[in-house]
Amino acid sequence: MYSEPVKDYLEKYANNNIESLQDLNKTLFATINDQNVRSTIIQEFYVIRQTYKYFEGMRAGGSLQEAEAKLQVISYMSIIEYALDYYLQNEYKNSRRISEHTDIPKKLIPVEKSLNKEFVEILRAKIENAYAPQNEQINNKKYQVYAKFDDEILTKDENWRKVKFEAKIKMIQDILDDTDPKAKSNVHKRQKRKDERHKFFDELTRLVYFRNDVHLAHQSRHGESVQLDHSKKAYRAVKQFSNLMDEFLKQDPL
DSSP: OOOHHHHHHHHHHHHHTSOOHHHHHHHTTTTOOOHHHHHHHHHHHHHHHHHHHHHHHTTOOHHHHHHHHHHHHHHHHHHHHHHHHHIIIIITTTOHHHHHHHEEEEEEEEOOTTSOHHHHHHHHHHHHHHHOSEEEEEOSSEEEEEEEOOTTGGGOHHHHTTSOHHHHHHHHHHHHHHTOTTTTSOHHHHHHHHHHHHHHHHHHHHHHHHHHTTSHHHHHHHTOOOOHHHHHHHHHHHHHHHHHHHHHHHHSOO
16 A cells, blocks of 8 residues: 555546546537546546556556557547437437448349249348348349348447447448538548548557557457556547538537
């Protein structure tokens, strides 16, 4: 157990070198209207910043620094995914990009050319009954059914959890490309903004990889481990994602 002077030093160091809760309430994800969601995000962000400063105040190195980096990457990426879920489930729930990324191939059934039309129609009816609602494609060689998630996917956690983090990132990237509030500006400036967004989302996808890397099996397979630099990138990614969403929704709310 730390002595009282050391404990006091660490607490002061941690609390005096991070944004206050009041400041975070003014700036972080200001366009999240659900106060429970936003409060959870702000509190989690504040706690992980405090924890980082505790490690920094101790001048943590070696295995302690590795543990610090892993903890931060997990926490910051959890914040981003939680905020991302909110935006996709609420602000953009009617976007066509949602259905584009949640239509999943369910069956691929070979159909010989020699099969007559009547048999194909029977097969079609059986699959329709089993997998409706659906989009269908059929020809003489194959019959593939795309079965959507349940219509209420965005209100059913058990279904939404089937969507990978990387797919959610691609959804929001496509949605923001479609809804740029400055779409009528100079074409070169518009393309520059788009390129910057894509660069950010590429980096975010890379951070998902390192979030997964906290699992020893994943780390062993790929021979990479989470470094302190990754945790700093994850911290900056929270801020950048917050600013990006606020920029879009404050100017062009849906």
